Amino acid sequence: MADEPILSVRDVNKTFGGVKALTEVSFDLMPGDILGVIGPNGSGKTTLVNVITGFVRADNGQVLYKGKNLVGKAPHKIADQGLTRTFQVMRPYFSLPAYKNLIVPLFSPRARRTGGWRGGGRMGSRDTVAVDILEEIGFERESYVPYKTASSLPTGYLKRLELARCLALRPEVIICDEVFSGLSMSEMASMVPLMEKLQMEGITLIMVEHRLRELFRLANRVMVLNFGAKIAEGSPAEVMENKEVKEAYFGSEEVFSYV
């Protein structure tokens, strides 16, 4: 069973008007993977995330999660099965304290079924569970950060809050849409071990990223999109050496010099 993909995208196409956002995209995600998805602006990365998570319907093709096709299912049904995502443009309830942002997912059917966070099967007070999750993910409880209004938090915490909302569902897969974007160097540096920790806890990750240096440290495999089509897939080292990637995606070989 461990050799079976947890997620299998098969020949997915998506067109917006005349724009081919995705063309015959196929890939497998194995349990425990950190799969990086990279590509230039407009190459189809976010559309792929939207198709997998039900926010956009594929024109054709299949998205098999644990063998069952998700195409046509609503986003909340997909999240209920343990396949969750963060958003590039974050959407917290800005006027609420950070921990209150977790109450909605903690009241979801999945959280109820799975017992929320580490409650060992029984859900404790949801407020307590929410603060526990935030602490787990780097909100310092002793500094009262979980209790601060979301609008007052810097980007680094808001990115973590996005992840925390996923974690409240006890996900099996999290798709992170540009978790490093907008972060300071130190925020990025602290995000890397956090992603490693999620992987060690058994969560399978897809990371859509522009920040190659941090991504290549984390990902065991990388897929490259260009104009909606997959042009390469392999280890970070293989992708970095791929001539088509260097030329078609980056336009020159220099981009990898800083990785």
Ligand SMILES: Nc1ncnc2c1ncn2[C@@H]1O[C@H](COP(=O)(O)OP(=O)(O)OP(=O)(O)O)[C@@H](O)[C@H]1O
């Ligand atoms: N809802 C939409 N309506 C029309 N065109 C769209 C829509 N969503 C995406 N597109 C187009 O599809 C193509 C792929 O866009 P997408 O946002 O998936 O790329 P991306 O790789 O995520 O880009 P970025 O790195 O800039 O976030 C682009 O040409 C974009 O303009």
